[in-house]
Amino acid sequence: MAHPRVAIVGATGAVGAIALDVLAQRNFPLASLRLTASPRSVGKRLPFNGEQIAVEATQPGLFADCDIAFISATDAISRDIGAAARAQGCVVVDDSGVWRMDAEVPLVVPEINAGAVAEHKGILSIPNCATTPVAMVLDALRQVARPRRVIAATYQSVTGTGAAALTELEEQVQASAAGGDAPPPEQYPHPIAFNLLPHIGSLQDNGYYSEETKMLNEARKILDDPDLAVSATCVRVPVRLCHSTALNIEFDAPIGAQQARAALRGYAGVTVVDEPANAGYPMPIDCAGRDDVFVGRIREDTALPNGIALWAVCDNLRKGAATNAVQIAEEVIARGAWLR
Ligand code: A2P
Numbered sequence: 001m002a003h004p005r006v007a008i009v010g011a012t013g014a015v016g017a018i019a020l021d022v023l024a025q026r027n028f029p030l031a032s033l034r035l036t037a038s039p040r041s042v043g044k045r046l047p048f049n050g051e052q053i054a055v056e057a058t059q060p061g062l063f064a065d066c067d068i069a070f071i072s073a074t075d076a077i078s079r080d081i082g083a084a085a086r087a088q089g090c091v092v093v094d095d096s097g098v099w100r101m102d103a104e105v106p107l108v109v110p111e112i113n114a115g116a117v118a119e120h121k122g123i124l125s126i127p128n129c130a131t132t133p134v135a136m137v138l139d140a141l142r143q144v145a146r147p148r149r150v151i152a153a154t155y156q157s158v159t160g161t162g163a164a165a166l167t168e169l170e171e172q173v174q175a176s177a178a179g180g181d182a183p184p185p186e187q188y189p190h191p192i193a194f195n196l197l198p199h200i201g202s203l204q205d206n207g208y209y210s211e212e213t214k215m216l217n218e219a220r221k222i223l224d225d226p227d228l229a230v231s232a233t234c235v236r237v238p239v240r241l242c243h244s245t246a247l248n249i250e251f252d253a254p255i256g257a258q259q260a261r262a263a264l265r266g267y268a269g270v271t272v273v274d275e276p277a278n279a280g281y282p283m284p285i286d287c288a289g290r291d292d293v294f295v296g297r298i299r300e301d302t303a304l305p306n307g308i309a310l311w312a313v314c315d316n317l318r319k320g321a322a323t324n325a326v327q328i329a330e331e332v333i334a335r336g337a338w339l340r
Helices: 014-025 060-065 075-087 110-119 131-141 163-177 210-223 257-265 318-334
Strands: 005-009 032-037 045-048 051-057 068-071 091-094 123-125 147-156 229-236 243-251 270-272 293-300 307-314
Touching (some): 005 014, 005 075, 014 045, 060 075, 068 318, 110 210, 110 318, 131 210, 131 243, 131 257, 131 270, 147 210, 210 229, 257 270, 257 293, 257 307
Parallel strands (some): 005 032, 005 068, 032 051, 091 123, 270 293
Antiparallel strands (some): 045 051, 147 243
């Protein structure tokens, strides 16, 4: 079978850069690769498999010559360029929140619902980077008992906001170390260095921020469980890479810590690191650059009936974004679902 012609829209961004790595590392079959970004980046060259590829401006007309486009830029680009690419017969794997809850758009974590790929009508979405690891943990555990209620507190790194937020954190840390004042924050409403911001996304009428609502709605869609209850508090933390989550999960039947550990150990894409007596648990600095969701601190919850408490860490740019997107494209190819 011929290989697809691929574009990365947002190739200069935090997710786009990792998408290039993931495509190369997974030896993704490519007939050609185009990289696009904003007009600011035109003329830049990005290395890929020993070549230097010139960055192009993102134009709606580009996609007649593309079979698969990964989009990770802005919501407006996902909406406008995503629709334009689809209209030209290019299959879109989108990283934004624009399409995820559209009934015609499969929202896919291949370990959970790879079969949904076959139903695409030109656009597929990856979940929010904080939702993917939670959905995978719930999917692993529902082999033992059905999760009914989830309380999640996240600790989300600045690369989830983008490359500019990482620069902002580093400038604030450097200014503090030098005893000076950092420039006023631009990416966040407050300084992020040495601070915590319980604020990700836009405020909803019910008092939750949108990132918290995404975890509820997206987990229900991916797991095909409209009755699942999720209450999340999403917190931005001064960590470069990896989102961590403290989860308390109530099930419809008793589930022991050993059973939970075994189910998680047996689940593709999850690695259990659970030796608390030896200070063994997942941490962002160990999980960065890796594809699995790492889970530890697995214990029976003292507050919830039939409850499990645990801690999960996931590289938000890899499984939280680029790796999941590339895996979806691999599923599209395996099903021949990109052919015009
Ligand atoms: P650029 O680097 O030229 O600004 P991040 O998530 O790290 O902030 O990255 C966002 C990505 O989206 C970058 O590749 C960025 O390109 C791209 N981008 C931002 N605005 C636009 C735009 N108006 N048109 C096309 N790409 C855009």
